[in-house]
Amino acid sequence: MSKEISSTTLMYSILSVEEGVNVQKDYLESGEVPEDEIEYEEEILGDLEQALMELIDVYKVRCKTDPELPPIEELLSGE
Numbered sequence: 678m679s680k681e682i683s684s685t686t687l688m689y690s691i692l693s694v695e696e697g698v699n700v701q702k703d704y705l706e707s708g709e710v711p712e713d714e715i716e717y718e719e720e721i722l723g724d725l726e727q728a729l730m731e732l733i734d735v736y737k738v739r740c741k742t743d744p745e746l747p748p749i750e751e752l753l754s755g756e
Contacts, residue, residue, distance in 0.1 A: 684739060684743055684746055687732065687735060687736055687739060688736070688746075688752060690732055691729065691732045691733060691736060691749075691752060691753070692752070692753075694725060694728050694729045694732060695729055695753060697725050698722065698725045698726055698729055701718065701721055701722045701725055702722060704718065705718055705719065705722060733749055736749055736752070737749060
């Protein structure tokens with residue numbers, strides 16, 4: 678098994694974590710989070726955002742070696 682993930686896997690990972698960030702933000706903004714869980718849910722959002730940034734950093738490096746990959750802006754915008 679290869680130690681390096683494929684570009685396709687990396688792209689889907691970015692899109693999945695981005696969706697997780699959006700869902701978590703929506704949940705926090707919904708007013709449905711119990712008061713005693715807000716801090717915990719904000720920590721989850723922070724972890725998801727950190728994971729997304731790390732994946733984006735890896736993707737940007739990958740784009741330098743694979744010119745066929747779409748720019749990160751296009752990937753995130755769904756183009």
